[in-house]
Amino acid sequence: MVQLSDSTDPVLSTESRESGHRWADLLARQVEAFTPHEISYLDDCPTWSGATTVLDVGCGDGSFMRTLGRAYPDKRFTGIDVSADLLAFARDADPEGAYRHADFSGFDSAHRFDVILLRFVVQHLTDFGAVLASCERLLAPGGAVLIIESDLGASTTTVALPTVLGALTDFEARREQDQRLKIAVKDPRALLRNHPQWDVTFSDQINVPLAGPVASDLCEKWLDVIRESDLVRWSADDALAELADLRAGGAINAVLRATCIHRTGDAPSRGAN
Numbered sequence: 001m002v003q004l005s006d007s008t009d010p011v012l013s014t015e016s017r018e019s020g021h022r023w024a025d026l027l028a029r030q031v032e033a034f035t036p037h038e039i040s041y042l043d044d045c046p047t048w049s050g051a052t053t054v055l056d057v058g059c060g061d062g063s064f065m066r067t068l069g070r071a072y073p074d075k076r077f078t079g080i081d082v083s084a085d086l087l088a089f090a091r092d093a094d095p096e097g098a099y100r101h102a103d104f105s106g107f108d109s110a111h112r113f114d115v116i117l118l119r120f121v122v123q124h125l126t127d128f129g130a131v132l133a134s135c136e137r138l139l140a141p142g143g144a145v146l147i148i149e150s151d152l153g154a155s156t157t158t159v160a161l162p163t164v165l166g167a168l169t170d171f172e173a174r175r176e177q178d179q180r181l182k183i184a185v186k187d188p189r190a191l192l193r194n195h196p197q198w199d200v201t202f203s204d205q206i207n208v209p210l211a212g213p214v215a216s217d218l219c220e221k222w223l224d225v226i227r228e229s230d231l232v233r234w235s236a237d238d239a240l241a242e243l244a245d246l247r248a249g250g251a252i253n254a255v256l257r258a259t260c261i262h263r264t265g266d267a268p269s270r271g272a273n
Contacts, residue, residue, distance in 0.1 A: 022228070024061040026221040027224050030120070031063040032217055034256065037208045038148065039071050040174045047201065047260050051075060051114035055138060057104050058121040062090030062097060069097075080107050112140035120149040128191050130216050132198060136262045136263070137239040144201060147188070151255040152203070159250035163238040166221050167226055176230045188259040201260040216247035 043047045052075055056065045059079030069077050081087050090099045100107065116135050118248040125131060133147050153169055192198045210218065220243055226232055246252070 022221075022224055023083075024086060026225060027060045027086075028063045029218050029221055031067055033210055033214055034069045034208050034254070035064060037206055038256070038258075039068070041204070041206050041258060042072075045258075045260075048115060048146070051143075053111060053113045053140070054078070055080070055109075055113040055116045057116060057118050059090065059099065060086045062087075062094055062099060064119060066091075067096050078109065078113070080104060098146075102225050105130055107134070107138070109138060112143065113138055114140050114143050116143070116145045117148075118145060118172075120150065122147050122191075123149050129195065132195055138166060139263070142266045144260050144266075146255075147259045147261070148206075149257050149259075151205075151257050154255040157174040157246075157250065159218075159242070159245045160254075161242045161246065163216065163234050164223065164242050164246075167232050167234040167239070169224060170234075171226045171229070179214045187260070188257075192261065197264055199264050200263050203259040206258055208256060209251060210254055211251040212249065213247050215250065215252045218245045219243060219246065219252075221266045 054068070054075055054077050056068075056077060056187040059065050059081050060083070063080055065079045067079050073125055076098075078100065079090065080100045080102045081090075082101070082103050084101055087099050090097060116139060120129070122128070139145070152165070152172060157165070178255070188200050188203050190232075194201065223234075223239060
């Protein structure tokens with residue numbers, strides 16, 4: 001979680017023990033499902049390959065950062081988050097990890113970072129200018145910002161999920177009405193329209209095939225988060241029936257968008273081909 005968005009945002013709240021566990025569970029499941037495909041993408045990304053120091057903004061319970069650390073032991077990772085509850089999960093799992101309880105806008109470091117990673121973060125924010133100001137302070141010369149977001153509109157399924165996908169789509173629409181930066185998925189260059197000192201290095205698609213129980217369990221966790229936000233209503237019975245069909249043999253091709261941006265005076269390497 002980061003605090004460049006509204007700190008009262010109910011979707012991001014981890015104030016209660018229950019909400020903290022709910023987010024930790026969702027984050028862990030997303031790492032299990034998505035990260036092998038993200039790592040496969042990063043393996044072919046020169047911007048990532050050339051990086052030594054990485055800042056994971058909104059690291060949550062640290063699941064993603066720990067997985068990256070095992071895959072890339074040559075890199076030094078630092079994770080920051082405003083949720084003390086999620087950081088407690090991170091430190092319990094990895095006492096030696098570099099986790100910091102900090103708001104991105106106020107965070108400072110003795111060293112600068114080759115890559116600043118914003119994974120499933122920008123969609124929750126409202127002020128991208130503040131994000132870029134923090135990146136400007138913290139990036140090393142030639143460094144880059146890597147944004148990874150889900151793209152529900154481009155994802156496909158092998159079974160009908162009108163209730164489940166309808167709830168997710170309605171939720172995204174409500175978040176856009178609240179001025180959250182879902183435009184990051186639809187049009188990365190629009191994020192930089194008022195920031196000529198930044199440019200898009202590349203924007204790529206990562207396909208994540210999910211099947212059976214893995215797909216249905218992840219959808220169920222997403223619905224749990226949406227339900228707690230109280231922004232969208234749907235038929236629980238219909239959703240359960242669709243999830244049962246998905247668990248019984250359906251599949252989802254989930255789409256992620258990886259977008260790299262850099263300062264116009266820098267020239268980082270192109271992403272994966």
